[in-house]
Amino acid sequence: MTYRGRFAPSPTGHLHFGSLVAAVGSWLCARHAGGQWLLRMEDIDPPREVPGSATSILEALSAFGLIADAPVLYQSQRIAAHDAAFEQLRAAGQVFPCWCSRSELAGIGGIHRDGRCVAAPDPQQAPAWRLRVPDVAIEFDDALQGPQRQNLRDEVGDFVIRRVEGFYSYQLACVVDDAYQGITEVVRGQDLLDSTARQIWLQRCLGLPTPAWRHLPLVLDADGRKLSKSERAFPVDPAEPVPALRRALAFLRRPATAASVHELLAQARTDFDPANLPHCSGHSPA
Numbered sequence: 578m579t580y581r582g583r584f585a586p587s588p589t590g591h592l593h594f595g596s597l598v599a600a601v602g603s604w605l606c607a608r609h610a611g612g613q614w615l616l617r618m619e620d621i622d623p624p625r626e627v628p629g630s631a632t633s634i635l636e637a638l639s640a641f642g643l644i645a646d647a648p649v650l651y652q653s654q655r656i657a658a659h660d661a662a663f664e665q666l667r668a669a670g671q672v673f674p675c676w677c678s679r680s681e682l683a684g685i686g687g688i689h690r691d692g693r694c695v696a697a698p699d700p701q702q703a704p705a706w707r708l709r710v711p712d713v714a715i716e717f718d719d720a721l722q723g724p725q726r727q728n729l730r731d732e733v734g735d736f737v738i739r740r741v742e743g744f745y746s747y748q749l750a751c752v753v754d755d756a757y758q759g760i761t762e763v764v765r766g767q768d769l770l771d772s773t774a775r776q777i778w779l780q781r782c783l784g785l786p787t788p789a790w791r792h793l794p795l796v797l798d799a800d801g802r803k804l805s806k807s808e809r810a811f812p813v814d815p816a817e818p819v820p821a822l823r824r825a826l827a828f829l830r831r832p833a834t835a836a837s838v839h840e841l842l843a844q845a846r847t848d849f850d851p852a853n854l855p856h857c858s859g860h861s862p863a
Contacts, residue, residue: 580612581759584643585751587619588631591812594861595766595796595803596634597641598825601845602793602854603764604643605829609849615758616645620653621750624742640815641822642838650758652750659745662753662783663738666708671782672738674704688734703743707735708779715774720791721856722767727774736775748775756785767792767858768803791851795858796828803858827862830855 584600586592592600607614616638618631635649666672675689676696682689692709712730719725727733738749751772755763770792780787795803813821822841826833830853831845 578761579759580607580610581615581761582607582610582612582764583615583617583755583758583760584638585617585619585765586634587622588626588634589622590627590630592634592637592815593812594821594825597637597813597821598796598828599764599766599793600638600641600643601822601825602829604842605831605845605849606762606764606791606851608846609851610762612761613646614643615647615650615760617650617754617758618652619747619750620651621656621659621745621747623744637813637815640818640838641813642818642842650754652754655750655754655757656745658753658757659750662749663706663745666738666782667706669782671709672706673709673735674698675707675735675737676702676704688732689736690730690734692735703741705737705741706739708738708782710735710778713778715777717773717777717787717790719770719773720762720789720851721794721854722770722792725770725773727771729774729778733775738779748772748779752776752779752783752785755788756780756783760788762789762791764791764793767795791854793829794855796861797858798860824861828855828859 582603584603586596604614620626620631673692675694676699677689677694678696681695685695689707710729710733714726714728716726738746740746773790777787797803818838822838823833826841826845833841835841835844
């Protein structure tokens with residue numbers, strides 16, 4: 578099977594350094610395997626989207642020499658496929674409507690288990706829809722973080738796949754669209770490692786293939802927090818891409834002495850071995 582990797586940002590702001598590291602890491606893995614590197618814009622959460630950021634992110638990636646091998650896939654154009662997956666789960670009795678609020682769930686430990694709601698149905702309000710989670714332990718090997726095990730019932734519980742507003746969750750849309758794009762390995766940040774067991778269970782429920790997993794360490798700020806848009810991280814500058822690209826490659830333990838974007842990426846690909854990527858989160862090189 579031809580290797581197919583992807584980078585899937587959400588349009589909630591400009592490309593920042595932590596996302597650049599994830600993009601470069603996934604691109605390097607795809608190029609090393611002689612496969613394809615795809616882009617997917619995860620634009621299915623309108624309340625969180627920042628106007629113009631999808632275009633900004635794509636233009637920045639291009640400035641950094643990260644060009645996809647196929648047209649960009651926009652998740653907002655895949656709602657019919659998400660609807661079909663939801664209906665498949667509903668027909669199989671694997672989802673149920675839920676009116677429980679976070680505060681109500683907090684009173685029982687914050688985890689919704691066994692399809693038992695603490696809130697009564699409210700005909701005046703649309704429900705969220707949750708996936709029934711049995712007492713099952715999901716085990717998988719992550720290429721960087723090692724063997725993983727999570728008991729979904731105990732640690733996650735019945736999780737939302739369609740929100741009250743009608744928007745599909747990241748978990749459902751990600752699983753459906755990874756299968757549609759034929760992704761064979763998911764290379765992404767370690768902050769999404771906790772989502773993996775849920776996605777594997779959804780893949781099993783929907784009869785979809787499960788890719789390999791490789792979760793890259795996170796770039797931390799001076800206080801040891803994840804460098805991300807939620808922490809108001811400064812965006813990278815597409816007008817001067819070389820300094821940020823050098824730092825991203827250095828974080829990924831790749832040589833970064835060349836003078837141009839093209840030369841930096843070519844240098845980084847030489848003798849690249851995904852097994853030598855860093856395992857632990859840390860600060861960006863100066």
